[in-house]
Amino acid sequence: xxxEGAKTERDYVTLLNHAYGQAKGFVLHxxxxxxxxxxxxxxxxxxxxxxxxxxxxxxxxxxxxxxxDKTPREIQDAMRLAAEKGVHVALSxxxxxxxxxxxxxxxxRPENGRNAEIIERLRRHPKAKGFANFATQSGDRGxxxxxxRGQALLGRExxxxxxxxxxxxxxxxxxxxxxxxxxxxxxxPTPQESYDDWTRHTGHAPGCDPAGRDxxxxxxxxxxxxxxxxxxT
Numbered sequence: 001x002x003x004e005g006a007k008t009e010r011d012y013v014t015l016l017n018h019a020y021g022q023a024k025g026f027v028l029h030x031x032x033x034x035x036x037x038x039x040x041x042x043x044x045x046x047x048x049x050x051x052x053x054x055x056x057x058x059x060x061x062x063x064x065x066x067x068x069d070k071t072p073r074e075i076q077d078a079m080r081l082a083a084e085k086g087v088h089v090a091l092s093x094x095x096x097x098x099x100x101x102x103x104x105x106x107x108x109r110p111e112n113g114r115n116a117e118i119i120e121r122l123r124r125h126p127k128a129k130g131f132a133n134f135a136t137q138s139g140d141r142g143x144x145x146x147x148x149r150g151q152a153l154l155g156r157e158x159x160x161x162x163x164x165x166x167x168x169x170x171x172x173x174x175x176x177x178x179x180x181x182x183x184x185x186x187x188x189p190t191p192q193e194s195y196d197d198w199t200r201h202t203g204h205a206p207g208c209d210p211a212g213r214d215x216x217x218x219x220x221x222x223x224x225x226x227x228x229x230x231x232x233t
Contacts, residue, residue: 002031002048004038004063008096011145012153016226019154024227039063041070041078049085058187059086060222065093065211067113072211079210083198086190088225090218091210097122097134099217100145102163103156104128108170110214128152157229164220168203171213177205185225 003009013030021027031051033039039047041063048059061082065075075091082089092098095115101107104125111117122131130148145153171178180203190197196206202218204210223229 001028001060001062002033002039002044002051003061003096004041004044005096005143006033006035006038008100008143008145009062011150012096015145015150015153016223016228020226020228026226041074042081045078045081045085045087045089048087058088058225060088060090062090062092062096062219062222064095065091065113065214066095066115072209075211076209079199080195083193083195088185088221089202090222091213091216092219093211093213093216094118096219098215099160099164099219100131100153101125101128102217103153103160106163106166107215108167110172112214157223160217161220161223161229164217165203167216171204171208171216173205173208173212175205175207178208179203180220185221187225 001013003013010030010032013028017028029051031047033047041061044061044063048061052059061078063078064070079089079091081087094111094113095118097115097118098107101118101122104127105121107118107121109117119135122128123134125131128149129152131152134149135143165180165183168178168180183203186201199206199208202221204213220229
Protein backbone atom coordinates (compact mmCIF):
# COMPACT_ATOMS: atom_id res chain seq x y z
CA UNK A 1 0.00 0.00 0.00
CA UNK A 2 1.17 3.48 -0.85
CA UNK A 3 -0.59 6.61 0.31
CA GLU A 4 -0.43 10.32 -0.27
CA GLY A 5 -0.10 11.20 3.39
CA ALA A 6 2.72 10.07 5.65
CA LYS A 7 0.88 9.94 8.98
CA THR A 8 -2.91 9.51 9.12
CA GLU A 9 -3.07 6.81 6.46
CA ARG A 10 -0.06 5.03 7.94
CA ASP A 11 -1.73 4.93 11.34
CA TYR A 12 -4.93 3.62 9.77
CA VAL A 13 -3.05 0.79 8.05
CA THR A 14 -1.37 -0.07 11.36
CA LEU A 15 -4.75 -0.03 13.09
CA LEU A 16 -6.21 -2.50 10.59
CA ASN A 17 -3.21 -4.81 10.87
CA HIS A 18 -3.33 -4.90 14.66
CA ALA A 19 -7.11 -5.16 14.99
CA TYR A 20 -7.94 -7.58 12.19
CA GLY A 21 -4.82 -8.90 10.48
CA GLN A 22 -4.38 -12.11 12.43
CA ALA A 23 -8.07 -13.02 12.52
CA LYS A 24 -8.64 -12.24 8.85
CA GLY A 25 -5.29 -13.57 7.63
CA PHE A 26 -3.79 -10.49 6.01
CA VAL A 27 -0.80 -8.18 6.38
CA LEU A 28 -0.89 -4.69 4.85
CA HIS A 29 2.61 -3.52 3.92
CA UNK A 30 2.82 0.27 4.09
CA UNK A 31 5.27 2.04 1.76
CA UNK A 32 6.72 4.79 3.98
CA UNK A 33 7.71 8.25 2.84
CA UNK A 34 8.72 11.41 4.64
CA UNK A 35 7.42 14.16 2.36
CA UNK A 36 5.57 16.54 4.73
CA UNK A 37 3.46 17.82 1.84
CA UNK A 38 2.42 14.36 0.71
CA UNK A 39 3.04 12.55 -2.57
CA UNK A 40 1.41 13.50 -5.86
CA UNK A 41 -1.20 10.99 -7.12
CA UNK A 42 1.03 9.55 -9.86
CA UNK A 43 3.88 9.28 -7.34
CA UNK A 44 1.64 7.23 -5.05
CA UNK A 45 0.83 4.77 -7.83
CA UNK A 46 4.46 4.50 -8.92
CA UNK A 47 5.60 3.96 -5.33
CA UNK A 48 3.38 0.95 -4.76
CA UNK A 49 4.34 -0.52 -8.15
CA UNK A 50 8.03 -0.18 -7.30
CA UNK A 51 7.54 -1.73 -3.86
CA UNK A 52 5.55 -4.74 -5.06
CA UNK A 53 8.31 -7.09 -6.20
CA UNK A 54 6.05 -10.15 -6.08
CA UNK A 55 4.00 -10.49 -9.24
CA UNK A 56 1.11 -11.83 -7.16
CA UNK A 57 1.10 -8.87 -4.78
CA UNK A 58 -2.12 -6.95 -4.36
CA UNK A 59 -1.43 -3.24 -4.79
CA UNK A 60 -3.41 -0.32 -3.39
CA UNK A 61 -2.86 3.41 -3.88
CA UNK A 62 -4.67 5.90 -1.62
CA UNK A 63 -4.82 9.59 -2.45
CA UNK A 64 -7.16 12.59 -2.18
CA UNK A 65 -8.86 14.95 -4.60
CA UNK A 66 -8.06 18.13 -2.60
CA UNK A 67 -8.92 20.79 -5.19
CA UNK A 68 -6.62 23.31 -3.56
CA ASP A 69 -3.60 21.17 -4.29
CA LYS A 70 -4.28 18.96 -7.33
CA THR A 71 -5.59 19.38 -10.84
CA PRO A 72 -8.19 17.04 -12.35
CA ARG A 73 -5.54 15.97 -14.88
CA GLU A 74 -3.26 14.71 -12.08
CA ILE A 75 -6.07 12.53 -10.72
CA GLN A 76 -6.96 11.21 -14.16
CA ASP A 77 -3.33 10.41 -15.05
CA ALA A 78 -2.85 8.49 -11.79
CA MET A 79 -6.04 6.52 -12.39
CA ARG A 80 -5.01 5.55 -15.91
CA LEU A 81 -1.55 4.44 -14.76
CA ALA A 82 -3.17 2.34 -12.02
CA ALA A 83 -5.49 0.71 -14.55
CA GLU A 84 -2.57 -0.10 -16.81
CA LYS A 85 -0.57 -1.73 -13.98
CA GLY A 86 -3.37 -3.52 -12.14
CA VAL A 87 -3.40 -1.27 -9.06
CA HIS A 88 -6.47 -0.67 -6.91
CA VAL A 89 -7.10 3.01 -6.17
CA ALA A 90 -9.01 4.28 -3.15
CA LEU A 91 -9.73 7.90 -4.00
CA SER A 92 -11.05 10.18 -1.27
CA UNK A 93 -12.93 13.31 -2.36
CA UNK A 94 -12.14 15.72 -0.82
CA UNK A 95 -9.84 13.91 1.65
CA UNK A 96 -9.09 10.79 3.65
CA UNK A 97 -10.74 12.49 6.63
CA UNK A 98 -14.12 11.96 4.92
CA UNK A 99 -13.58 8.21 5.30
CA UNK A 100 -12.92 8.73 9.02
CA UNK A 101 -16.07 10.84 9.38
CA UNK A 102 -18.19 8.16 7.69
CA UNK A 103 -17.50 5.88 10.66
CA UNK A 104 -19.71 8.22 12.70
CA UNK A 105 -22.18 9.78 10.26
CA UNK A 106 -23.16 10.05 6.63
CA UNK A 107 -21.93 13.08 4.71
CA UNK A 108 -23.29 13.45 1.20
CA ARG A 109 -22.93 17.20 0.70
CA PRO A 110 -20.45 18.19 -2.03
CA GLU A 111 -17.47 20.09 -0.64
CA ASN A 112 -15.89 21.14 -3.95
CA GLY A 113 -12.64 19.47 -3.00
CA ARG A 114 -12.25 21.39 0.26
CA ASN A 115 -11.59 19.71 3.58
CA ALA A 116 -12.43 22.26 6.28
CA GLU A 117 -16.06 21.25 6.90
CA ILE A 118 -15.18 17.55 6.97
CA ILE A 119 -12.57 18.07 9.67
CA GLU A 120 -14.83 20.36 11.68
CA ARG A 121 -17.62 17.77 11.71
CA LEU A 122 -15.16 15.09 12.73
CA ARG A 123 -13.95 17.24 15.62
CA ARG A 124 -17.48 17.98 16.81
CA HIS A 125 -19.02 14.52 16.59
CA PRO A 126 -19.81 13.27 20.12
CA LYS A 127 -18.78 9.69 19.32
CA ALA A 128 -15.48 10.64 17.68
CA LYS A 129 -13.50 10.40 20.90
CA GLY A 130 -10.09 12.04 20.73
CA PHE A 131 -10.79 13.95 17.50
CA ALA A 132 -11.68 17.28 19.11
CA ASN A 133 -8.15 18.57 18.49
CA PHE A 134 -7.53 16.68 15.24
CA ALA A 135 -5.19 18.57 12.88
CA THR A 136 -4.66 21.39 15.39
CA GLN A 137 -1.14 20.36 16.44
CA SER A 138 2.07 19.93 14.49
CA GLY A 139 3.93 16.68 13.95
CA ASP A 140 2.61 13.19 14.56
CA ARG A 141 0.22 14.28 17.29
CA GLY A 142 -1.79 16.50 14.97
CA UNK A 143 -3.28 13.93 12.60
CA UNK A 144 -2.31 10.63 14.21
CA UNK A 145 -4.82 7.85 14.87
CA UNK A 146 -3.28 6.19 17.88
CA UNK A 147 -4.89 6.08 21.31
CA UNK A 148 -8.57 7.06 21.67
CA ARG A 149 -8.93 8.12 18.03
CA GLY A 150 -8.15 4.67 16.74
CA GLN A 151 -10.32 3.03 19.37
CA ALA A 152 -13.24 5.28 18.39
CA LEU A 153 -13.00 4.03 14.80
CA LEU A 154 -12.84 0.32 15.61
CA GLY A 155 -16.17 -1.48 15.49
CA ARG A 156 -17.73 1.15 13.25
CA GLU A 157 -16.38 -0.18 9.97
CA UNK A 158 -19.74 -1.56 8.83
CA UNK A 159 -21.32 1.88 9.14
CA UNK A 160 -18.42 3.44 7.28
CA UNK A 161 -18.65 0.91 4.44
CA UNK A 162 -22.40 1.35 4.09
CA UNK A 163 -22.14 5.12 4.13
CA UNK A 164 -19.34 5.11 1.56
CA UNK A 165 -21.12 2.61 -0.72
CA UNK A 166 -24.21 4.82 -0.81
CA UNK A 167 -22.11 7.77 -2.00
CA UNK A 168 -21.29 5.90 -5.21
CA UNK A 169 -24.96 5.96 -6.25
CA UNK A 170 -25.04 9.71 -5.49
CA UNK A 171 -22.11 10.40 -7.83
CA UNK A 172 -22.88 13.50 -9.94
CA UNK A 173 -21.76 11.83 -13.18
CA UNK A 174 -24.07 13.53 -15.72
CA UNK A 175 -25.00 10.30 -17.51
CA UNK A 176 -25.65 8.29 -14.34
CA UNK A 177 -24.91 4.59 -13.99
CA UNK A 178 -22.71 4.76 -10.87
CA UNK A 179 -23.63 2.24 -8.16
CA UNK A 180 -21.87 -0.02 -5.67
CA UNK A 181 -24.91 -2.25 -5.25
CA UNK A 182 -23.75 -5.87 -5.23
CA UNK A 183 -20.22 -4.84 -6.15
CA UNK A 184 -17.48 -7.25 -5.15
CA UNK A 185 -13.80 -6.33 -4.95
CA UNK A 186 -11.54 -8.71 -6.81
CA UNK A 187 -8.13 -9.30 -5.29
CA UNK A 188 -6.00 -8.21 -8.24
CA PRO A 189 -7.36 -6.25 -11.21
CA THR A 190 -6.32 -7.51 -14.61
CA PRO A 191 -3.29 -5.49 -15.77
CA GLN A 192 -3.69 -3.59 -19.01
CA GLU A 193 -7.46 -4.02 -19.15
CA SER A 194 -9.30 -1.08 -20.62
CA TYR A 195 -9.72 1.97 -18.43
CA ASP A 196 -13.52 1.68 -18.66
CA ASP A 197 -13.41 -1.95 -17.47
CA TRP A 198 -11.07 -1.01 -14.62
CA THR A 199 -13.41 1.85 -13.67
CA ARG A 200 -16.34 -0.56 -13.36
CA HIS A 201 -14.52 -2.28 -10.47
CA THR A 202 -15.04 0.91 -8.45
CA GLY A 203 -18.78 1.00 -9.09
CA HIS A 204 -18.47 4.07 -11.29
CA ALA A 205 -19.72 4.20 -14.85
CA PRO A 206 -17.42 4.41 -17.87
CA GLY A 207 -16.65 8.05 -18.56
CA CYS A 208 -17.16 9.12 -14.94
CA ASP A 209 -14.51 11.74 -14.15
CA PRO A 210 -12.83 10.76 -10.85
CA ALA A 211 -12.12 14.40 -10.05
CA GLY A 212 -15.85 15.06 -10.08
CA ARG A 213 -16.91 12.33 -7.63
CA ASP A 214 -17.84 14.76 -4.90
CA UNK A 215 -18.01 13.41 -2.24
CA UNK A 216 -16.55 9.90 -2.32
CA UNK A 217 -14.53 7.64 -0.04
CA UNK A 218 -13.36 4.53 -1.87
CA UNK A 219 -11.41 3.14 1.10
CA UNK A 220 -14.53 1.02 1.66
CA UNK A 221 -13.33 -1.19 -1.20
CA UNK A 222 -10.12 -1.98 0.68
CA UNK A 223 -12.06 -3.06 3.77
CA UNK A 224 -14.45 -5.23 1.77
CA UNK A 225 -11.49 -6.92 0.07
CA UNK A 226 -10.16 -7.75 3.56
CA UNK A 227 -13.50 -9.04 4.83
CA UNK A 228 -14.00 -6.09 7.21
CA UNK A 229 -17.23 -4.16 7.57
CA UNK A 230 -19.32 -6.42 5.37
CA UNK A 231 -22.81 -7.54 6.29
CA UNK A 232 -21.39 -10.96 7.07
CA THR A 233 -18.75 -9.75 9.53
